[in-house]
Amino acid sequence: MNIELLALIDAGVISAPTPVRGPRLYPEIAAELLPDATFRWREMVFHSPSVAAGEIVTRSTGTTSPGRRYLSVNGWKFWHLETPSGLRSLAELRDDNKLQKR
Numbered sequence: 001m002n003i004e005l006l007a008l009i010d011a012g013v014i015s016a017p018t019p020v021r022g023p024r025l026y027p028e029i030a031a032e033l034l035p036d037a038t039f040r041w042r043e044m045v046f047h048s049p050s051v052a053a054g055e056i057v058t059r060s061t062g063t064t065s066p067g068r069r070y071l072s073v074n075g076w077k078f079w080h081l082e083t084p085s086g087l088r089s090l091a092e093l094r095d096d097n098k099l100q101k102r
Contacts, residue, residue, distance in 0.1 A: 002048060004094065006037040013097050014090075020079040022053070023089075029056055033081070049075025049090055 008014045014033065022029035031041040031052060038045050039052035046052035053073040058064050065072040076091040083093070 002037045005033075005049065005090065008090075008093060008097060009033075009035060009037055011097065013093055014081065018081055020081045020090075022057070022078055023080060026057060026060075026078075029053075029060055031056060031079075033079070039079075049079055051075070053078040 005014075009016045016033050016035040016037075018033050020031055020033045020039070021027060031039045031046075034040055034045075038047050039049065040046075041052065041056050044055070046055060050073055051070070053075040054065075054068075054070040057073060058070040063071050074091075076094065077089050079090045080087050081090075081093075
């Protein structure tokens with residue numbers, strides 16, 4: 001479980017369950033972010049945004065990183081979701097939330 005992501009869900013910054021999708025490079029890649037901060041794709045569940053992104057991209061496209069079984073991806077920047085202000089990455093939501101707490 002990703003504690004930082006769970007904190008965003010618990011704070012109401014992200015309303016889960018919610019669909020998430022890849023960036024413009026991978027718009028066809030989608031998953032569901034669940035209330036426990038896990039990602040569900042087909043019948044698989046991932047506990048990290050980066051592992052979810054890497055595994056799903058690899059399984060969808062066959063692309064992997066050298067020496068790894070799945071593509072190395074920053075899941076915080078990869079996953080996007082619809083918000084009242086438009087499509088935002090998890091990283092943007094996290095960073096905005098940190099700024100608001102200051």
